[in-house]
Amino acid sequence: MSESWFEQIPNGTIVTPQGFQAGGLHCGLKKTECNDLGVIVCEVPAAAAAVYTTNLFQAAPLQVTRQSLSNGTLRAVVVNSGNANACTGQQGEQDAYTMRAETARQLGIAEEDVAVASTGVIGELLKMDCVTSGITRLPAAIGGEPEHAEQFCQAILTTDLVKKEIGVAVQVNGRQVHIAGAAKGSGMIHPNMATMLAFMTTDAVISAENLQQLLRTTTDQTFNMITVDGDTSTNDMLVAMASGLAGHEELTPEHPDWEAFAAGFRQVCEYLAKSIAKDGEGATKLVEVIVNGALNDLSARAIAKTVIGSSLVKSAMFGADANWGRVIAAVGRAGEPLNVNTVDIRLGDIVVLTDSRPVPFDEEKALQYLQGDTVQIVVDLHYGEGQALAWGCDLTYDYVRINAAYRT
Known part of the structure; x- marks a missing residue:
């Protein structure tokens, strides 16, 4: 665009x-x-x-x-x-x-x-x-x-x-x-x-x-x-x-x-x-998921929405925890075709996974990045030409507080 x-x-x-x-x-x-x-x-x-x-x-x-x-x-x-x-x-x-x-x-x-x-x-x-x-x-x-x-x-x-x-x-x-x-x-x-x-x-x-x-x-x-x-x-x-x-x-x-x-x-x-x-209820940050290299755009959208909707990913974002395992687990359960040996993951510009294998990274730098008000998770599957963007937020204590008393 x-x-x-x-x-x-x-x-x-x-x-x-x-x-x-x-x-x-x-x-x-x-x-x-x-x-x-x-x-x-x-x-x-x-x-x-x-x-x-x-x-x-x-x-x-x-x-x-x-x-x-x-x-x-x-x-x-x-x-x-x-x-x-x-x-x-x-x-x-x-x-x-x-x-x-x-x-x-x-x-x-x-x-x-x-x-x-x-x-x-x-x-x-x-x-x-x-x-x-x-x-x-x-x-x-x-x-x-x-x-x-x-x-x-x-x-x-x-x-x-x-x-x-x-x-x-x-x-x-x-x-x-x-x-x-x-x-x-x-x-x-x-x-x-x-x-x-x-x-x-x-x-x-x-x-x-x-x-x-x-x-x-x-x-x-x-x-x-x-x-x-x-x-x-x-x-x-x-x-x-x-x-x-x-x-x-x-x-x-x-x-x-x-x-x-x-x-x-x-x-x-x-x-x-x-x-x-x-502006999600209780949210402290916007989370953007970018998926590249999926089989097609529809497949990329399904994977991106699975990652952005994962309660474990959302909780990790709230805690500023660079737990890429939550991300790859969401990618794997999206039900879309991919090569399990070619997945790359970045948090902003911090590479945490290459060819589905962990890469050493600066935990302190990752912590500082994830504490910001906008976080970007980039997943590259190297499987096709499909691309997608999805947006969500972190899952916080306040989300439960707000919805536990919504009617009262």
Whole structure:
């Protein structure tokens, strides 16, 4: 991916692309006074696409959003935090449809133009009096300024410590096109089709079909390559909306600027994915696994995700322990073909294994490196041309503390 194809926009937000506004407020779902209800609105019908969790227990909002997206367009997405509205039966489904209907009424748009997303505790019914009251106040909270994007970002957080947002610009037919994103996610993170909650906006001219294909491909390379704890949520959803207000020739894979747009699109996804991994519950560092020389890219991805998801590897990273044995054991159990005699492993630039045999290294230097806030594990299999990147975090005492008392 060439960085010359795009530039990151300083202080870029979900409302940077033309045609988008956002907002957020506190409606009473959270015990604190933090925002817990937000909305993104497009002034025109936007081409839209989405990917969802593959967990069989899918929350009610996903069913509603699927129905809204059946025609490939959206005008808005309404989001609540503090309650997942998952495993809540017929009442939960009805509540999700009520959220959609009330949002549409307040914005003066069709119900089918509204997507719904929820995040929080599973198995509890929404306090719909709080939700509907909050939705009636949303129009007054909506705007196109950075502070409105900030309020939206705060509204989608649960155990997150920081907001996650980015904007980039690319050139299409000589015109500047914006791509932006915002996401939440800190625990129950092991995407397998989508991730947590993430939202993307762009003013590019692109069909819903091409946006959907790009979203799926890019998700596999970014959001599907992160893990915090190996758990796939019931509510994971990634929604992308394109207003088309940049006014250039329609983007297709045959367009001369398609690669530039795809690179910018991937940059937004990768930045958000890495931000989620770095903000994993209790995490003290971002861990990046690079796999080279696998049979193919799919094989490399499987190996990289096995290493990044290993509790033993994650624990070693927390303890700054250069225990490469944890890494090679994960590589070996990934179920992918390899030559057990040709594996090299590095921790940063510190070589610890060559041709599957240990190499003497400076333990103190390794300790200092592993105590940093970003750690890179490089595995070279010398077996094929496959490559992959995966991101995660260390496993700490605080992860157990946070999740032992999540409901209380």
